[in-house]
Amino acid sequence: MVEIGKFNRLRxxxxxxxxxxxxxxxxxxxxxxxxxxPDHCEVDDELDVFIFLDAEERLTATVRKPYAQVxxxxxxxxxxxxxxxxxxxxxxxxxxxxxxxxxxxLMMPGQYYLVKILLDDSNRIIGSxxxxxxxxxxxxxxxxxxxxxxxxxxxETELGFKAIVNHTHWGLLYENEVFxxxxxxxxxxxxxxxxRDDLKIDLSLKKPGYDREHMGQLGEQILARIEQSGGxxxxxxxSPPEAIYEAFGISKKSYKQAVGNLYKHRLITxxxxxxxxxxxxxxxxxxxxxxxxxxxxxxxPxxxxxxxxxxxPRRPE
Numbered sequence: 001m002v003e004i005g006k007f008n009r010l011r012x013x014x015x016x017x018x019x020x021x022x023x024x025x026x027x028x029x030x031x032x033x034x035x036x037x038p039d040h041c042e043v044d045d046e047l048d049v050f051i052f053l054d055a056e057e058r059l060t061a062t063v064r065k066p067y068a069q070v071x072x073x074x075x076x077x078x079x080x081x082x083x084x085x086x087x088x089x090x091x092x093x094x095x096x097x098x099x100x101x102x103x104x105x106l107m108m109p110g111q112y113y114l115v116k117i118l119l120d121d122s123n124r125i126i127g128s129x130x131x132x133x134x135x136x137x138x139x140x141x142x143x144x145x146x147x148x149x150x151x152x153x154x155x156e157t158e159l160g161f162k163a164i165v166n167h168t169h170w171g172l173l174y175e176n177e178v179f180x181x182x183x184x185x186x187x188x189x190x191x192x193x194x195x196r197d198d199l200k201i202d203l204s205l206k207k208p209g210y211d212r213e214h215m216g217q218l219g220e221q222i223l224a225r226i227e228q229s230g231g232x233x234x235x236x237x238x239s240p241p242e243a244i245y246e247a248f249g250i251s252k253k254s255y256k257q258a259v260g261n262l263y264k265h266r267l268i269t270x271x272x273x274x275x276x277x278x279x280x281x282x283x284x285x286x287x288x289x290x291x292x293x294x295x296x297x298x299x300x301p302x303x304x305x306x307x308x309x310x311x312x313p314r315r316p317e
Contacts, residue, residue, distance in 0.1 A: 002024045002025065002051055002059065003070075004053065004059070004070070004123050005070030005117065006071075007049065007050050007069065008048070008050075009048050010030065010046065011023050011044060012041060012042065012043050012044060013029065013043070014043060015042075015043055019032050019036070020041065020043075022049065030061050031061065032061040032063075033060065033062075036061065036062035036063060048063075050065065050066060052092070052094070052125055053124055053125070054094070055094075057124070064091065066091040066096075068117050070119055070125060072117055073131060074117065075113075075115075076088040076089065076112065076127070078108060078109050079095055079109065085100050085102075088113075090127075096115070098113075099120075099126060102128035104129040104130050105129070107129065114131055114154060114185065116129075131154075135164065135168065135169060136169045138201075139199050139200070139201050142169065143169075143192045144195075145192055145194070145195060146207065146208055147191065147192045149190050149191065149192060150166050150187070151164065151165060151173075151190040151203065152164040152167075152187055153182055153186045155184065156184070157172075159175060160172055160175040161173045161178070165190075165203070171192075171202065173190070174202070179241065179249075180205075188205060189205075190203045190204060191206070191207050206250075206251060218248070219261055219267075221248060222268075223262065223268075223277070226268065226275055226277045227277060231276060232274055232275070234274040236259075236270065236274050237252075259275065266278055
């Protein structure tokens with residue numbers, strides 16, 4: 001079954017002067033005009049093509065990739081406005097229209113908006129800035145702790161940034177756990193940090209949990225920095241998160257875990273205002289070998305004593 005507004009893998013059935021036609025099954029033949037074709041293809045090739053309706057509402061295929069498919073959300077720029085709606089650049093030659101009824105506020109040319117891509121009652125692809133109508137506030141079992149997710153940043157709040165999770169849910173990135181500049185519309189890989197009792201979703205830009213391999217590498221970095229600083233690093237586990245991030249590019253929580261691991265193995269001591277390297281016990285000193293001068297003992301011949309029963313040979317006469 002052909003899905004409008006999404007990529008479909010279809011076989012080229014025939015070639016005509018206007019372009020190639022794909023076998024759309026029950027949907028019939030689907031034209032891919034020459035301007036939408038790849039550099040090289042031929043009959044019987046299977047291609048991943050995006051399906052949309054042209055100006056005459058005919059199914060049309062293209063290998064060009066829009067910024068988002070149906071059921072996804074994207075950060076798009078308004079190219080022009082009209083009495084029927086706004087027209088946005090979404091990566092295809094045919095602009096995406098957002099009807100007036102789907103505009104949360106009157107859209108202005110040159111401005112960017114978060115837009116949900118969807119199909120109207122006539123199977124035409126349209127956009128909507130009323131994204132709240134299409135996003136879930138709570139998790140009903142769709143996500144689990146530590147799961148990797150796709151994020152699109154939305155509005156900034158007193159607590160941090162609201163983010164769209166996998167185009168379907170709302171989540172929250174807390175300001176005190178973010179140490180980089182964030183802007184509305186940015187895409188990030190994130191992780192499910194916590195599934196709250198109220199079923200809302202807390203997010204993180206770093207994978208939660210204790211990563212032993214990462215902590216080992218981080219511990220080596222901290223030890224190296226202490227050595228470079230003469231054995232004392234003026235950065236404790238109580239230092240401001242910003243100072244820790246500037247020094248190592250990590251969160252305060254990760255730093256505290258790594259410091260705790262080093263302390264546990266007695267590689268550092270915790271002092272007021274910083275960390276001190278523990279001098280490693282040196283191996284016992286080996287006393288150098290001193291050769292004694294050779295002293296020869298005087299030769300003292302022993303008197304000859306014949307063994308019992310021994311007879312000396314006679315001399316010849």
